[in-house]
Amino acid sequence: MRALPPNADNRAPMLPVEITVKQASLAATLAAMRVWLDREQCTLSNFRHASDGEGLVLIKADFLDAACAQRFRLRFGGTA
Numbered sequence: 070m071r072a073l074p075p076n077a078d079n080r081a082p083m084l085p086v087e088i089t090v091k092q093a094s095l096a097a098t099l100a101a102m103r104v105w106l107d108r109e110q111c112t113l114s115n116f117r118h119a120s121d122g123e124g125l126v127l128i129k130a131d132f133l134d135a136a137c138a139q140r141f142r143l144r145f146g147g148t149a
Contacts, residue, residue, distance in 0.1 A: 083114055083131035084138035086147040092124045098145070102130075105144055111137035 090098045095118075106113065115131040130147075132138035141147065 084133070084135055084149075086130045086132065086138055086142045086145075086149065088128045088130070088145050088147040090126050090128065092120060092126055095126050098128075102141075102145065105141070109137065109140060111141065 088098075105111075111132065111134065113130050114133050116129070118126050118128045120126050130141060132141065138149075142149065
């Protein structure tokens with residue numbers, strides 16, 4: 070899987086969460102993330118994704134708020 074480029078916005082430190090999902094479940098995962106973000110009132114500072122070409126997608130979500138990043142990581146099985 071190719072690496073995602075670093076965030077070009079250097080205004081504040083970003084708290085990244087990386088999640089790997091199957092391509093087949095990408096739409097459902099993104100929809101669940103949107104619902105969760107709205108319900109938890111968490112805002113992403115940056116969001117990007119890349120496919121490995123073999124059925125997996127790496128999602129990287131950057132947060133400014135550490136509590137939101139941690140809760141998102143726990144909810145969606147991400148890593149720091």
